[in-house]
Amino acid sequence: MELSQWFNTLLQTSADSLIWSVEQVPPELRHSAPPRHPEVWPVARQLFHMVYYEETLVLPNMRMWLPETATLSRERHKSVAPTDEQEMSFEARSDPQ
Secondary structure (H helix, E strand, O other), rough: HHHHHHHHHHHHHHHHHHHHHHOOHHHHHOOOOOOOOOOOOOOOHHHHHHHHHHHHHHHHHHHHHHHHHHHHHHHHOOOOOOOOOHHHHHHHHHHHO
């Protein structure tokens, strides 16, 4: 299986699981802390923080891995961006086959 296809399947499975889990909480309780654990964040707050994290940290970092932006990223952040040798060793270790 191609790496991008594998990753797409993984993301879809995660999204399906997240949707299913949120649907297990009745809509009228999604903005309230659980009665037995009032210190726990309500579902809506958990989702807000998850979306915020994805938008501000995950997506910008994933965009750096795209072929068309990797070159620009390396030029701007040579001290942070991986070398070609490091990228090849990462690809070899992360192949899901």
